[in-house]
Amino acid sequence: MxxxxxxxxxxxxxxxxxxxxxxxxxxxxxxxxxxxxxxxxxxxxxxxxxxxxVSCGWFDTSVSFGEPGYEERETIQNGLQVAAKSGFTSVAVNPNTNPVVDNKSAVEFLRNKANGFATNLFPIGTLTQQSKGEEMAELFDMQQSGAIAFGDYNKPVENDNLLKIALLYAQNFNGLVFSFAKNKKIAGEGVANEGINSTKLGLKGIPALAEELQIARDLFLLEYTGGKLHIPTISTEKSVQLIKDAKKKGLNVSCSVAIHNLVLTDDELHDFEANTKVTPPLRTQKDTKALLKGLKDGTIDIITSDHNPIDIEHKKVEFSVAKNGTIGLESAFGALNSVLDLETIIKCLSDNPKKIFDIKKTSINxxxxxxxxxxxxxxxxxFSANDILSISKNSIFLNKxxxxxxxxxxxxxxxxxxx
Missing domain, CATH: 2.30.40.10 (Urease, subunit C, domain 1)
Structure with a gap:
């Protein structure tokens, strides 16, 4: 051709x-x-x-497709087509399927289903067996089968020693360990950012402290163990500062931010629209400014859509019981381009993620x-319903x-x- x-x-x-x-x-x-x-x-x-x-192909490092187990949310075939039409030549797929991706057979299933598409699929394996946070999964076997990182999607590693062992063990094969930043005891039953808006609306709050306390713990462990740690989808001003300080110390830590946390704030909650219920929650204007600054100064490495299709039965319900998550591939570039310059967008969608996830980068030459x-x-x-290509329609950017x-x-x- x-x-x-x-x-x-x-x-x-x-x-x-x-x-x-x-x-x-x-x-x-x-x-x-x-x-x-x-x-x-x-x-x-x-x-x-x-x-x-035209730029070098974009790589989204946090995408959920549902298959196997939740095909009513999204299939691999349609998901990869959506990614391609949204400008992404590569996606890292989260292990939050049913069953979860916690062994080499599950990794191989994803890779085989993704053969022949324009968009490359890179599986992320779970860090723990069945994503339960109790026993470490078969990390080395999964990497040999094609997994590029290990983490329990949107679930924190509560056991300090488990994360310590994982960081030590993964160094034997240069593995990248994810740790989702949420202290569950501090977060409690919260459904929105703790602040003026959650108080006004009568919603249980998730303090910024829940994220920051976990990041502080993770960085202490990383300093002790060495290894490579990735903290996905940070959302607060203090989180940016903690990671900035850790990088100055020379720790091998990287992080990402979800596009909706860059563009929107918890002011969106006033209509109790379940599509605005995400993890981590939408924060304040002060936080979004700090996140944008963190991207520009290099503290935050990666921008992700954090694409998470949720079927209508779990979204068209009361806000407090709706599942967290928004689709984001289709709106990714248009939303980012409204708040960031092109150079930073391309660096954080293409250059940095390929470097951190050890994916070969080409040049336009x-x-x-x-x-x-x-x-x-x-x-x-x-952005309207006609712009949505995914099977699930839960976009936080509808009518934006x-x-x-x-x-x-x-x-x-x-x-x-x-x-």
């Missing part, structure tokens, strides 16, 4: 063509020519789109594999104003567009 991209503005700091508008010729999945004007030929598949921008995301950073629109859209991807010698 020969594909010609016309007038594409290249956003790739590692490329000699960075911030230049060029034609790009792709032959059998490899970039063969980049020039000001490449002549069209009848055998070429021509891609000409309004204000086309001649003789490199074409692993590309397409987007238009201009144009405002209201977004800026710019993803056009799709080229990866694995496949072109997938959302036009």
């Amino acid at each position: 020969i594909t010609l991209l016309k007038s594409a503005t290249i956003i790739d700091a590692s490329s000699p063509f960075h911030q230049q508008t060029k034609d790009i010729l792709i032959v059998d999945g490899i970039i063969k020519k980049i020039d000001d004007n490449i002549s069209k030929k009848k055998e070429y598949n021509i891609l000409e789109l309004d204000n086309l921008h 001649i003789d490199q594999k074409a692993d590309l995301s397409f987007f238009n950073p201009e144009g405002n629109y209201i 104003k977004l800026k710019g859209k993803a056009y799709g991807v080229f990866n694995n010698n496949q072109l997938v567009l959302n036009l």
Whole structure:
């Protein structure tokens, strides 16, 4: 297959063509020519789109699909199509399936189901058996089968010694350990950020302390054990500072932030809309400002959609009993592009996650594999139900104003567009 991209503005700091508008010729999945004007030929598949921008493929490090066990929420096949049309060439899939991904057979199932798609699927294995937090899972076996990290999705490691042992053990094979930042005793039965809004609305609060106390513990353990620790989806100002201080000490810690925690605050709760019920909860304007600053100064490494499809039976219910989670792939770029500059977005969606998860990164250059995301950073629109491609419709960004859209991807010698 020969594909010609016309007038594409290249956003790739590692490329000699960075911030230049060029034609790009792709032959059998490899970039063969980049020039000001490449002549069209009848055998070429021509891609000409309004204000086309192209970057190295985006990698979402926290995606849930449901299959196996919760196919009514999302299937692997449809989920990977949604990811591709949303601009993602790679996704790391959480182990919160039924059964959970806690052994090599479960890892191999996911990888086999994902063969042949434009978007690559990288499984995350559980840290503990059955994700119960009691006994460590078969980490090395899962890594040998293709798992790229280990963590119990949205569940904290309550046993201090278990996390200590996991960090020590994983060093034998350079494994990456996740620790979700939530002290369950402090959080209690809370359903929203503890503050003025939760008090006004009569909702049980989750203090910022519940996250920060857990991060402080995790960092103490990491300092003792060594190893690689990833703290997913942080949400508070103090959390940013704790991780910044740890990095200054030289600890091998990375972290991510969910897009909705960058863009929205707990002011959204006033309608008791269950789609705004997420983990960690929406915080305050002060927290979102600190998170955005943490991205720009390099404290926060990764941005994720934290895409978590939930079926209508578990969302169209009273706020306090609704399941946590929002879908986020389809709205990811438009939401991010409304609060961040392109350079930071690409760095935190592509460069940093590939480095931290040890995924080979390409460059937009001649003789490199074409692993590309397409987007238009201009144009405002209201995100509506028609923009949702997922089986589940629980989007926190419904009826929100977004800026710019993803056009799709080229990866694995496949072109997938959302036009």
